[in-house]
Amino acid sequence: MSIPGMRLSPLRVAVAVVALGGLGVGTAYGYDMWSDTQSTRSEKPWFAGYVDATATPTFEFESPADDSGREVILSFIVAATDDSCAPSWGTAYSLDEASVALDLDRRIARLKQKDGGVAVSFGGLNNSELSSVCTDPADLKAAYSAVLDRYDVTTVDLDIEGDDLADTRAGARRAQVMAELQAENRAAGNDIAVWLTLPTATFGLTEDGTTAVAQMLAAGVDISGVNAMTMDFGDSREKTQSMSDASISALEQTHRQLKALYSRAGISLTDATIWHKVGATPMIGQNDIQGEIFTLDDAVALNTFAVTHGLGRMSMWSMNRDQSCGPNYVDLTRVSDSCSGVDQGAVRFATMLSAGFDGRAVRAAGNVTTSEPVDPEKILDVPATSPYVIWSESSSYLQGTKIVWHRNVYEAKWWTRGDLPDSPVLAQWETPWTLIGPVLRGETPVVVPTLPEGTYSNWEGGVAYEKGTRVLFSGVPFQAKWWTQGDSPEAASSDPDASPWVPLKASEVASIAAGLAG
Incomplete structure (x- = not known):
C-alpha cells in the first residue's frame, strides 16, 4: 500500500541504504508520537x-x-x-x-x-x-x-x-x-x-x-x-x-x-x-x-x-x-x-x-472499551519531516534498510518487498520489519553522505565499468557489483537486487572523507 503523491526520487530512497545507523537528534527535539498518544482510560493505573x-x-x-x-x-x-x-x-x-x-x-x-x-x-x-x-x-x-x-x-x-x-x-x-x-x-x-x-x-x-x-x-x-x-x-x-x-x-x-x-x-x-x-x-x-x-x-x-x-x-x-x-x-x-x-x-x-x-x-472495573479510529491525517507521512524514505509497496528493501511508515521508523531484518511494516502479526518472525520507534518532532531527512568532486569519476552512461569500480552520482559514491554499462546508479534504490550498483556504507564514506581531510 502506498499513499498517493508520496513517492520519492530513487536517489532519495538511497538514503535508506547509506544512512547513518543512529539519528543525530538530541533532547531539543522532544518526543512526539504523532498519533496513538492519548488513551481514553477513565481511571488511574x-x-x-x-x-x-x-x-x-x-x-x-x-x-x-x-x-x-x-x-x-x-x-x-x-x-x-x-x-x-x-x-x-x-x-x-x-x-x-x-x-x-x-x-x-x-x-x-x-x-x-x-x-x-x-x-x-x-x-x-x-x-x-x-x-x-x-x-x-x-x-x-x-x-x-x-x-x-x-x-x-x-x-x-x-x-x-x-x-x-x-x-x-x-x-x-x-x-x-x-x-x-x-x-x-x-x-x-x-x-x-x-x-x-x-x-x-x-x-x-x-x-x-x-x-x-x-x-x-x-x-x-x-x-x-x-x-x-x-x-x-x-x-x-x-x-x-x-x-x-x-x-x-x-x-x-x-x-x-x-x-x-x-x-x-x-x-x-x-x-x-x-x-x-x-x-x-x-x-x-x-x-x-x-x-x-x-x-x-x-x-x-x-x-x-x-x-x-x-x-x-x-x-x-x-x-x-x-x-x-x-x-x-x-x-x-x-x-x-x-x-x-x-x-x-x-x-x-x-x-x-x-x-x-x-x-x-x-x-x-467500570471502564468500557470503545474503538478509537485514528484520523488518517495523523498518520500521514510527509517527506520533509521523515528521516528516511517512506515505505512503498513496489520497492525492494535490503537488510538493514530503514524506512518510515505511519510516522514510525522500521528497519528491515532481511530483504523484503510488499510487506506492510505495521502488519498485525503475533510473532516477530512473521514480519521482516523491526519497529525502531516514532518519528521525532522536528526531524528532517537524513543527509545523504557525499564525497568531494574528483574523489571518483562521475558516472557516465556510455562508459563500461568493471566489478568493484567506484563512481560518483550527484556526489553519492557507488560501487559496481558486476560489469555494467548504461545502468544508472539512481535505480539502485528502487530495485537493489537487479541494479549493478550499490551505494557505499556511511562508515566507508566517513572513512574516505577523513582520509581526504588528513
Whole structure:
C-alpha cells in the first residue's frame, strides 16, 4: 500500500541504504508520537499484590502495612477435587470451609472497612481452573457467580497456565461464560472487569496465550487487559540479561501482540490505550528457575518503565513473600512461600512496585472499551519531516534498510518487498520489519553522505565499468557489483537486487572523507 503523491526520487530512497545507523537528534527535539498518544482510560493505573490465601503462615492482608496493600488479589479459586463444578480455595477449602478455617469472609470485610478491596484470581499452575473440568456452561457460570457474589468482587483475574492454557475447548467455554457474566452484570448496572493473567517469555505471549486472548475477544468479552507474568523466563532470557530488562522485553512484545489481536478483532485502539490494557506481575526475589532473581533494583527499573509507558496495572507474586528470609532458612535458591530469598532490609517490593499506581481496581472495573479510529491525517507521512524514505509497496528493501511508515521508523531484518511494516502479526518472525520507534518532532531527512568532486569519476552512461569500480552520482559514491554499462546508479534504490550498483556504507564514506581531510 502506498499513499498517493508520496513517492520519492530513487536517489532519495538511497538514503535508506547509506544512512547513518543512529539519528543525530538530541533532547531539543522532544518526543512526539504523532498519533496513538492519548488513551481514553477513565481511571488511574492500580496496584494490587497477589495473596496466597491458603499458604502458611497466614498472611494478614486485612491489616495492610501501607497503601500498597490496600487492594489485594486473593488466589487461587480452582475446581474442587470431588466436584469439578464446585469452586474451592486451592482444593483445600470450599468457600464455606474457608470462612470457618481461614475466617476469610470476615477478613475481607475488615479490609473493606479500611477502604481496601479484593479481586479474586481463578486458576494458577498447580490445580484445575474451573473451565477446564466443568464442562456444563450453566454449572460453570453458577460456579463463577458463587464466588463473585459471595465476595462482592468487581475484578476477575483469570490466571491461566500450563494444561489449562493449552486446552482450547476449555478456553472457549471460559470465554463464553465470561461474556455472559459480564453482559448480565453490566445490564444490571454492576461493574465487572476481566483480566487475563498469562505466562510470557522475552518474546511476549506464547501461541496458547494469544489464542486465549483471541477467544475472549471473539466471544465478546470486554477484557480489561492482559497481565503479563514477567517471571520464569527460562531459555528465552539471555544469561547476562537482568530480570527487569527481560520483563521490559516481554511487556513490549505483549503490547505489540495485544494491538495486533485487537486489530484482528476489528477494534481500533491507540498505543496508549493498549498500554493501559497491559499489566505486569514479577515474582519477587528468587524465581522458580535458579539464576533468575528479581532484585530491588529490578523493581525500580520495572516500575519506572511501567509508569512511563502508562501500564494499567502492576501486581506481584506475592505479598506473602515480601520480606527477607530468616536465619533458619538456609537454601535461598529454593523458593519459599513466606520470604523472597533476597536481603531486603526494611524495604518492601510492594512499596517500590506500587509507586505511581495510585488508582483503584474497584473503580477501574467500570471502564468500557470503545474503538478509537485514528484520523488518517495523523498518520500521514510527509517527506520533509521523515528521516528516511517512506515505505512503498513496489520497492525492494535490503537488510538493514530503514524506512518510515505511519510516522514510525522500521528497519528491515532481511530483504523484503510488499510487506506492510505495521502488519498485525503475533510473532516477530512473521514480519521482516523491526519497529525502531516514532518519528521525532522536528526531524528532517537524513543527509545523504557525499564525497568531494574528483574523489571518483562521475558516472557516465556510455562508459563500461568493471566489478568493484567506484563512481560518483550527484556526489553519492557507488560501487559496481558486476560489469555494467548504461545502468544508472539512481535505480539502485528502487530495485537493489537487479541494479549493478550499490551505494557505499556511511562508515566507508566517513572513512574516505577523513582520509581526504588528513
